[in-house]
Amino acid sequence: MNRAWIPALGLVVLALFPDVVHACAVCFDARDENRQAFLATTAFLSLLPLGMVAGAGLWVRKRSRQIDADIGAKTDAGSDSEASADP
């Protein structure tokens, strides 16, 4: 039986409890505002590049499909006009 999920689950659990494992030695402060600021900026800096890449990828995909549709419409129009020109 494949038990590769066990260490993965362990990592997820550790990620959920950074205070318990002291994952970041400098990310601790007694003030709640400071800890929240560390967590918020970590999430912000982690998700921002992923969001930008995903957004760019989706936009390129949409644009590519749009171009394909335009080319298909032009090709269809061309073949239709050739067919109608045949006696």
Place this chain on the structure above:
Amino acid sequence: MVPESPLYEMEPRPEPVPRPKIVADGVMGMLIFVFAEIMMFAGLISAHTVVRSQVAGEMWPPYGQPRLPVQETAVNTAALLVSGIVLVFAYLAFKKEASRARVPMLIALVLGLFFVGSQGMEWVALLGEGLTIQSSTYGGFFYLIVGAHGLHAIAAILVLGWAWFELHRGRLTAGQLATVSVFWYFVVLLWPVLYLRVYL
């Protein structure tokens, strides 16, 4: 000798339709550059957020430091946002007829110059009041973040000025205008975020 048979009579292939580029080379290059710049500003904003949260009793700006001119800068912010909208109209006008983009591009340029000029005057006043890059972390972050944006704004003005001259000579292409516009929109859209984080 090849026998003439119907097997060898092939229909002529239709001419392949040329596939246009998904995105112009210049725009793609500028997008990659802008992504990198966004990450740089995200790092600065994050550092600012963390340092601000460490100040005891939420005393921000720190005691003895001058307050930033929030209302005057709001006017500058509005001018910069309007310049972005005007540049959208310039691009739409360019697609119809290139010469029609000349006036809106010039308006965007003037609004950008107004923004940078006003920010410069603001800096002179703040330096006179004792807010320097070494006076506190407050001053350090202010000049670092706002100064970095100011440099980008000056660069955006230079490239938009170049684009305007190219348009004047009739040599500006749609791809070049789109590339310049991407950088301008970056400068415009970044500023409200910085204004909300640094000034308020």
